[in-house]
Amino acid sequence: QQQVKQSPQSLIVQKGGISIINCAYENTAFDYFPWYQQFPGKGPALLIAIRPDVSEKKEGRFTISFNKSAKQFSLHIMDSQPGDSATYFCAASYGQNFVFGPGTRLSVLP
Amino acid sequence: DADVTQTPRNRITKTGKRIMLECSQTKGHDRMYWYRQDPGLGLRLIYYSFDVKDINKGEISDGYSVSRQAQAKFSLSLESAIPNQTALYFCATSGSGRPSTDTQYFGPGTRLTVL
Numbered sequence: 016q017q018q019v020k021q022s023p024q025s026l027i028v029q030k031g032g033i034s035i036i037n038c039a040y041e042n043t044a045f046d047y048f049p050w051y052q053q054f055p056g057k058g059p060a061l062l063i064a065i066r067p068d069v070s071e072k073k074e075g076r077f078t079i080s081f082n083k084s085a086k087q088f089s090l091h092i093m094d095s096q097p098g099d100s101a102t103y104f105c106a107a108s109y110g111q112n113f114v115f116g117p118g119t120r121l122s123v124l125p
Numbered sequence: 126d127a128d129v130t131q132t133p134r135n136r137i138t139k140t141g142k143r144i145m146l147e148c149s150q151t152k153g154h155d156r157m158y159w160y161r162q163d164p165g166l167g168l169r170l171i172y173y174s175f176d177v178k179d180i181n182k183g184e185i186s187d188g189y190s191v192s193r194q195a196q197a198k199f200s201l202s203l204e205s206a207i208p209n210q211t212a213l214y215f216c217a218t219s220g221s222g223r224p225s226t227d228t229q230y231f232g233p234g235t236r237l238t239v240l
Contacts, residue, residue, distance in 0.1 A: 024165065047226045058129070058215050058231030059168070066226075104167055108225035111181075117167040 019107050021116030028123050034092040036119045038105035041086065045107040050079065050090050051115070053102045062103070063090070095123045128152045129232035131216050137238045144203040146235050148216030155221055157199040158229065159183075159191060162213040171214075174199055175224070206239040213237075 020039045028034045038048075049064035065072045065079040065088065072079045078091040092099055100123050105116040129150045138144055148157065159171040160183075170183030172191040180191060188210060192200045203210055214235045219227035 021167075049228075056233070058217070058233050059229075060231065061228045064226075111173075111175075111224045113170065113225065113229075115168040117165055 019105060019114050019116040021105050021119060023119060024117070025120045026122070028095045028121065030095065030097060030123055030125050032095050032123075034095045034099070034121055034123070035089055036103055036105070036121070037087065037089045038107075038116050039085075039087045040107050042107070042109075043086070044109045044112075045114075047108045048079070048081065048088050049106050049108075050077075051104045051106060053104065053118075055101075059104055092121075095121075097123045097125050099123050127233065129216060129218055129230055131214075131232040131235050133235060134233065135236045137240065138206055139240050140207055142206050142239075144206050144237065146201045146214055146216075146237070148199045148201070148232055150197050150216075150218045150230075150232075152218055152220075152230060153196075154218040154230075155196065156219040156224065156227070157193065158217040158219075159189075159199065159201045160215045160217065161185065161210075162215060162234070168215065171201065203237075203239075206237075208239045211237060211239045 050062045051059035052062040053059040063074050063077050067083050076093045081088045102118045102120050104118045132147045155176045158173045160168040169185050174180050174193045190202045216232040217229040219229045
């Protein structure tokens with residue numbers, strides 16, 4: 016129940032395309048859903064986050080869509096750029112519990 | 126200068142050796158964390174500390190121990206390293222808001238190889 020499932024494991028997108036990464040959880044106690052971005056040789060860094068009381072949050076080219084009834088949330092990267100090539104982790108948390116998904120390696124081709 | 130630093134950045138050791146990984150932060154945060162990252166498994170929590178006198182086990186604490194020497198320093202030890210502890214290790218910090226919603230700030234990682 017503490018797991019967060021994430022797909023796909025890897026994703027290749029052409030420059031200008033839309034990248035979509037999906038996550039699912041089981042524990043309805045989770046009340047915060049961040050996404051972290053990790054470039055090679057670096058630690059993860061917070062990209063965008065959402066609470067379950069909203070269905071969508073947008074920051075620039077990055078959008079989180081949240082479906083509370085399905086217990087799913089996804090990251091959409093519009094107009095994907097080669098500089099977006101990185102590993103993306105979804106996460107879920109409540110109280111002192113913080114769980115990361117296994118990650119998606121995104122490659123954006125020029 | 127980086128807000129969260131880890132030393133060493135790379136380490137190769139042999140089975141049975143004792144290893145210490147160190148983390149320092151200049152963000153003034155009370156909360157510090159140690160994670161390990163393995164391909165296909167994401168980040169898994171080893172230990173976390175919400176202040177100098179508070180140490181808690183995470184999901185995968187077996188084979189590891191920690192020491193919170195000061196607010197700014199949190200060390201991870203492998204008392205007797207084994208090959209399946211070969212991984213990328215990250216230290217992270219967060220502030221004093223709600224633990225579940227505070228942003229975690231990660232260090233650059235330590236790549237540990239146990240032969």
